[in-house]
Amino acid sequence: VKVILNDKIIDRSEAAIDIEDRGYQFGDGVYEVIRVYDGVLFTGDEHLERFYSSADKIKITVPFQKEELLELMNQLIQVNDVHDGSIYMQLTRGASPRNHVFPSADTKPVLTAYTKEVARPVESLENGVAAMVADDIRWLRCDIKSLNLLPNLLAKQAATEQGCYEAILHRNGLVTEGSASNAYIVVDGKIKTHPATNLILNGITRQVVARLCKENNIPFSEEAFTLEELRNADEIFVTSTTSEVMPVVKLDEREIGNGKPGQVTRKLQTLFVEEFESAKQA
Ligand code: PMP
Known part of the structure; x- marks a missing residue:
């Protein structure tokens, strides 16, 4: 199965996250779970809107335009052939030597996403x-x-x-x-x-x-x-x-x-x- 790591769709087995990623160490990041019905994102725009808003509230800049991100998510749903399922996406402040203070401005936020099949309960x-x-x-x-x-x-x-x-x-x-x-x-x-x-x-x-x-x-x-x-x-x-x-x-x-x-x-x-x-x- 494929996943998203930053701007790329890669094999899940190839996705690597730094052990000093701030999401891993501090929970310093935001996420969304979006439903897929019959291969189509449901309320995708609304979820993306909230994703940007959550990121903004903790002062992380999403390194993508909304349209790009939506396109990337739709590509992942297609390559994984998701029918009824969900897509999980998260963005962390990135990897940097551990310190509560935000890292330098050139630290790149890390985007990950994966899909799974989920039956309606x-x-x-x-x-x-x-x-x-x-x-x-x-x-x-x-x-x-x-x-x-x-x-x-x-x-x-x-x-x-x-x-x-x-x-x-x-x-x-x-x-x-x-x-x-x-x-x-x-x-x-x-x-x-x-x-x-x-x-x-x-x-x-x-x-x-x-x-x-x-x-x-x-x-x-x-x-x-x-x-x-x-x-x-x-x-x-x-x-x-x-x-x-x-x-x-x-x-x-x-x-x-x-x-x-x-x-x-x-x-x-x-x-x-x-x-x-x-x-x-x-
Ligand atoms: N409140 C909390 C604390 C949640 O975790 C969720 C689900 N993520 C919701 C409400 C429901 O939000 P949504 O309808 O966007 O899934």
Whole structure:
């Protein structure tokens, strides 16, 4: 299989990263995961936009034009013959003798990307999943899609050990998002999700869902909600690039609603499938 290393597509076995790469040593870099449906990137522009924005927020200059990068990603998808899968891309500040201070301006950022086949989680989408609540112990710039994911990993691992699909995080009783997803409640037909501040990652799936709600007159409010609202919600769902619109039917061992995916969640799932189906044709 082929991967991207800087401006080249090479065999994965030939890709070498310096042991003093700042991504490796400090998590000093940013990344994106983009979905591929039927060989076509879904919301590729939006993901690239966020990639540049994340890089900019930590003062890394992406050494490519957006069109070049998109072209490179599309080439990789083609040579690897990806059908339903994803592309992972990351950019680090580059390799330089270890020092917290940024390296000299001539240090080149390092771009890597690879693809894989990923099936849609159809069974979970159909039946819903369990989630647990956990403390959000992350830093205050969760809007940056940075490589530093330790708090997310700890939360996801705790969830997995509890037999849960996701950990839904809160700060002082206010729900922020999932460890690797955005989180939503539905009460009396109205959707609530945390506003896109520094405390969450503004998910691309979240942005698609917000637009679909608007287009279909589904009440959608960017308003933080409490743990109590979460526990008493009619419906809960989480969204992400690979989870799509995922119903949460159990929270900390208690059923949500009647323990089955709710109506509003179902409606959004249908709209979401229509959205990526029509994006494939475009
Ligand atoms: N929040 C966090 C912390 C995430 O890791 C992710 C997935 N990468 C998301 C939200 C969802 O973002 P997206 O819809 O762009 O995949």
